Amino acid sequence: xxDEAHSGGIDVDRLMDDLKRRVAARRAAGELDPRVxxxxxxxxxxxxxxxxxxxxxxxxxxxxxxxxxGQAITLAKRVQIKFLFHFLNDLVEQINRALRRTDERxxxxxxxxxxxxxxxxxxxAEHRGEPTGANDAGDHPPR
Amino acid sequence: xRLDQLVAAAAPADAVTNQALAWQRVLAEHGIGGEIxxxxxxxxxxxxxxxxxxxxxxxDGACLLRYSIWSTALERARSVEPRRLxxxxxxxxxxxxxxxxxxxxxxxxxxxxxxxPDFAERARxxxxxxxxxxxxxxxxxxxxxxxxxLLLDLPAQSAARxxxxxxxxxxxxxxxxxxxxxxxxxxxxxxxxxxPAARMELVGNWDGFDRYxxxxxxxxxxxxxxxAVTFHGRVSDAQRNxxxxxxxxxxxxxxxxxxxxxxxxxxxxxxxxxxxxxxxxSETLGGGGLVIPRADAALTAExxxxxxxxADVRGLIADGARRRLHDLxxxxxEPLILDALAPLLEAAA
Numbered sequence: 484x485x486d487e488a489h490s491g492g493i494d495v496d497r498l499m500d501d502l503k504r505r506v507a508a509r510r511a512a513g514e515l516d517p518r519v520x521x522x523x524x525x526x527x528x529x530x531x532x533x534x535x536x537x538x539x540x541x542x543x544x545x546x547x548x549x550x551x552x553g554q555a556i557t558l559a560k561r562v563q564i565k566f567l568f569h570f571l572n573d574l575v576e577q578i579n580r581a582l583r584r585t586d587e588r589x590x591x592x593x594x595x596x597x598x599x600x601x602x603x604x605x606x607x608a609e610h611r612g613e614p615t616g617a618n619d620a621g622d623h624p625p626r
Numbered sequence: 627x628r629l630d631q632l633v634a635a636a637a638p639a640d641a642v643t644n645q646a647l648a649w650q651r652v653l654a655e656h657g658i659g660g661e662i663x664x665x666x667x668x669x670x671x672x673x674x675x676x677x678x679x680x681x682x683x684x685x686d687g688a689c690l691l692r693y694s695i696w697s698t699a700l701e702r703a704r705s706v707e708p709r710r711l712x713x714x715x716x717x718x719x720x721x722x723x724x725x726x727x728x729x730x731x732x733x734x735x736x737x738x739x740x741x742x743p744d745f746a747e748r749a750r751x752x753x754x755x756x757x758x759x760x761x762x763x764x765x766x767x768x769x770x771x772x773x774x775x776l777l778l779d780l781p782a783q784s785a786a787r788x789x790x791x792x793x794x795x796x797x798x799x800x801x802x803x804x805x806x807x808x809x810x811x812x813x814x815x816x817x818x819x820x821x822p823a824a825r826m827e828l829v830g831n832w833d834g835f836d837r838y839x840x841x842x843x844x845x846x847x848x849x850x851x852x853x854a855v856t857f858h859g860r861v862s863d864a865q866r867n868x869x870x871x872x873x874x875x876x877x878x879x880x881x882x883x884x885x886x887x888x889x890x891x892x893x894x895x896x897x898x899x900x901x902x903x904x905x906x907x908s909e910t911l912g913g914g915g916l917v918i919p920r921a922d923a924a925l926t927a928e929x930x931x932x933x934x935x936x937a938d939v940r941g942l943i944a945d946g947a948r949r950r951l952h953d954l955x956x957x958x959x960e961p962l963i964l965d966a967l968a969p970l971l972e973a974a975a
Contacts, residue, residue, distance in 0.1 A: 502928045524808040527841040
């Protein structure tokens with residue numbers, strides 16, 4: 484608990500100890516859902532496709548339906564992919580990173596264009612002697 | 627005599643902007659004029675904040691740089707005579723908390739931190755809005771740092787609450803990764819298991835952080851609480867206050883805060899606060915809330931439940947909050963502002 488809490492003279496320490504004991508008791512009784520406690524947030528991040536990145540490995544497309552030899556050819560293709568997986572996966576990741584960087588550059592340029600367009604419109608209005616009522620707008624950073 | 631203020635971006639509901647406007651009002655009441663200039667000005671503030679390119683250092687005045695990220699405001703501040711320049715540090719979000727979602731913004735944060743020491747010799751006056759922020763300034767080479775808490779428009783008395791609060795958990799702030807709202811959802815899911823009527827109200831915009839917002843939605847679904855959680859987005863002050871008033875507890879799970887104004891807003895609405903210990907959170911609460919070790923979902927849920935169901939816990943927190951709000955009332959903060967700026971204004975006179 485904070486020093487300020489102590490200096491404020493309120494007995495938060497005893498309350499916190501009580502809360503910790505309750506948590507320990509719940510844990511011991513199996514009342515805390517491990518699915519909730521352990522669910523990784525990182526698993527919720529957008530898959531590459533949804534984030535606008537279109538390249539991924541699709542080993543399921545490596546197959547053959549040729550009568551008689553299809554299964555063997557499919558197996559051979561899958562084995563080759565397995566041997567080359569790290570190489571192919573690295574290639575895909577490089578492509579995705581490049582696409583992401585391109586997307587980000589495009590977004591930044593679009594923002595700049597919008598800001599400059601707004602500025603041009605404001606300056607044109609000022610030049611015509613019209614009241615503008617607005618300055619350049621932009622995103623503000625988080626704190 | 628005048629004191630101009632430079633900020634990176636001026637936007638409605640932005641804490642730095644609100645502080646610049648509040649200080650401008652206080653200074654005006656003491657006969658000190660001055661304008662606010664920003665690199666980016668939201669159209670709603672165009673009549674109150676001027677574009678940075680119109681800033682000219684006044685021969686008879688001083689300038690206060692509000693430092694929260696790198697922007698061209700820093701370059702403008704470098705054109706001010708050092709004896710006329712003050713720096714107010716609002717802290718900078720650690721870039722690592724933003725990089726995955728907004729690498730360009732993260733770079734501006736990194737650059738802001740890198741260039742902070744350059745102002746240690748340049749600024750005559752250094753101010754921080756918390757001791758936590760003051761320590762960072764001192765680490766960057768600043769000396770004689772004054773601490774002036776945020777000047778907030780607080781009611782004379784905190785609002786009285788009903789005996790049995792609604793089982794609603796509220797959190798206010800931008801929906802960005804540094805707020806760690808996933809930890810708020812995780813704690814809420816544990817609470818919801820025990821109090822099925824419980825609801826969570828998340829207030830704040832996610833401009834530029836849509837992917838984080840979408841991930842939070844999926845996380846709520848995976849936790850099984852999607853129907854009990856509302857993302858309100860950006861709301862008016864009146865709407866925000868109405869949400870505070872119908873809530874039973876305020877939850878802050880930020881990984882980093884230089885002050886955290888919503889904690890004080892919540893206290894002033896008579897709302898008990900439960901907050902993870904990070905940055906200046908503990909200092910801002912000053913005993914007016916329950917501080918939980920960071921990212922301990924089980925303990926956070928236990929604290930939320932205690933606040934919602936036990937009058938003695940609410941009473942304990944309310945006593946501390948009243949004391950803290952007394953320290954943060956405008957009548958207590960305004961003299962600190964004038965005192966901190968005195969060397970700057972004297973030098974500029």
